[in-house]
Amino acid sequence: MPLNINTDKENDIEDLQYDIDDSRATDRWSDAPAPIKELFHVLEWNIIDGEHAGTTKLIDQALSHQVSPRTLIAGPMAMGIAEVGRRFKMDEYFLPEVMMSAKCMQAALGTLKPLIVAEKSEDIGTVVIGTVQGDLHDIGKKIVGMMMEAAGFTVVDLGVSVPPEDFIAAIRKHKPKIVGFSALLTTTMNMQWETLKVIKAEGLREDVRVFVGGAPISQAWCDKIGADAYASDALVAVDKAKACITTFASMKGGDPQLHAKMLAIDAEREAMKAKAAVA
Ligand code: B12
Structure with missing residues (x-):
């Protein structure tokens, strides 16, 4: 493709x-x-x-x-x-x-x-997040991390230019429910895919829901590499992350149905926006 x-x-x-x-x-x-x-x-x-x-x-x-x-x-x-x-x-x-x-x-x-x-009230699970290898942009990733933390997640931020093996080590150590890859360069977005491939090869795919984001990232890219969710901004990321651990808690990472449910969240938001615009 x-x-x-x-x-x-x-x-x-x-x-x-x-x-x-x-x-x-x-x-x-x-x-x-x-x-x-x-x-x-x-x-x-x-x-x-x-x-x-x-x-x-x-x-x-x-x-x-x-x-x-x-x-x-x-x-x-x-x-x-x-x-x-x-x-x-x-x-x-x-x-x-x-x-x-x-x-x-x-x-x-x-x-x-x-x-x-400080808005965090309860602990609802762990998120590991990092900017993929070769990429030094971290402002957006930090915002996503902060919003996740406020929503109740414990966030382990691996920093920038994170090699796949560091994501693997963090998954084994922290047992996160969600792993997030940030990439801001068209030249580094492929590292999201490479990192995901290593997660699969290590037999960890079902354990984590993989989220992708960053300026060049799109839903089409998320679909192509087989990530679970794409979020264009931190608020969408939080909505989808919460849904993953509440309503869809029984669905494992990589489940096509989980992917479809994440897409449905976008569709619902778009429908709400359209309704609000008409009103
Ligand atoms: C600030 C910046 C820098 C700073 C970064 C500082 C830092 N600590 O982050 C510095 C000066 C270091 C920098 C360097 C470079 N940059 Co720069 N940079 C930018 C700039 C102006 C803003 C990025 C930003 O912070 N945006 C604000 C945040 C809030 O937005 P965001 O990152 O998109 O994040 C939101 C969403 O995307 C999403 N999100 C982000 N991550 C994640 C992760 C997950 C899991 C999820 C769910 C969601 C999510 O939620 C966030 C919050 O709402 C962009 C321009 C742009 N339009 O993006 C260029 C830009 C990204 N840079 C660019 C380039 C070319 C470079 C350099 C290669 C320049 C050079 N010649 O050296 C280097 C690369 C260095 C490297 N190896 O990474 C290009 C990339 C072009 C391309 N197509 O690849 C851009 C697009 C500028 C341009 N228009 O040409 N850059």
């Missing part, structure tokens, strides 16, 4: 040429009260400009206005780093600028993590 990677969005020059100032003019965050709206703009630009010395102060200010950590992550932080990605793609930014912006994200997540993790 040929591999189709959906890069339409990344390669759509018109889409990439829009300038963030246009979106500023369209009054982004218009739902928010004025001081929060301004703070969101400043935080977004702090990330775009890579001014990491001031990031935690802005996060503290937003928290003092009762803005939730999740809103900050999914709102101005996500918008800021997405703009950085666009600038990098368009050669408006080079690696040093991206690294400065990544430092802002890390600083912000460092402040937010304890607050998110």
Whole structure:
């Protein structure tokens, strides 16, 4: 089966040429009260400009206005780093600028993590997560880990550039219900497949539900490599992870029925969105 990677969005020059100032003019965050709206703009630009010395102060200010950590992550932080990605793609930014912006994200997540993790009330199982070998991106993986932890999972984060054998060792040691692979590069996404093959070869496939994610990853990729679930963001990942250990607890990793149930969760979400849009 040929591999189709959906890069339409990344390669759509018109889409990439829009300038963030246009979106500023369209009054982004218009739902928010004025001081929060301004703070969101400043935080977004702090990330775009890579001014990491001031990031935690802005996060503290937003928290003092009762803005939730999740809103900050999914709102101005996500918008800021997405703009950085666009600038990098368009050669408006080079690696040093991206690294400065990544430092802002890390600083912000460092402040937010304890607050998110504090939401954890009960222990519902272990998740092992890591960025696959050859890949150093970890911001998205950290967000997924935090949200899983808040949802009640014990999260074992193996870090970045994790070789398959380290995933195997962690599965044997921690006996997780779920294993998550993150990959942000088209050149490293194949390591998700390679790692999964090693899990199978070691006879561990039925023991773990395999989740995959990262910017170039799609449901089609998940289907192709035989992973159990794909999640486009941390909230979807949490929903599916919880479903795996509650409603579908009896289904083992690699079970096609579990895969189908995970797809049904997406279909349900899409139907709800469509209903809300009509209402
Ligand atoms: C920040 C960044 C960096 C930082 C990373 C710092 C860090 N500690 O992570 C640095 C500067 C180190 C970096 C380096 C490189 N980068 Co870079 N980087 C980015 C950038 C701008 C943002 C990534 C990010 O953090 N996004 C924000 C998070 C929140 O989103 P996310 O990662 O997608 O995660 C969400 C979901 O995907 C999902 N998810 C993520 N992981 C998982 C895991 C599971 C299990 C699940 C269920 C869900 C899930 O949930 C997350 C939260 O909602 C992207 C641009 C982009 N559009 O992605 C480029 C980008 C990924 N980088 C790119 C490139 C080319 C590189 C370099 C090769 C550059 C170079 N010439 O050296 C190196 C590679 C180094 C390496 N070996 O890994 C390209 C990749 C192109 C491609 N098609 O492969 C991109 C797309 C930029 C571009 N448009 O060209 N990069």
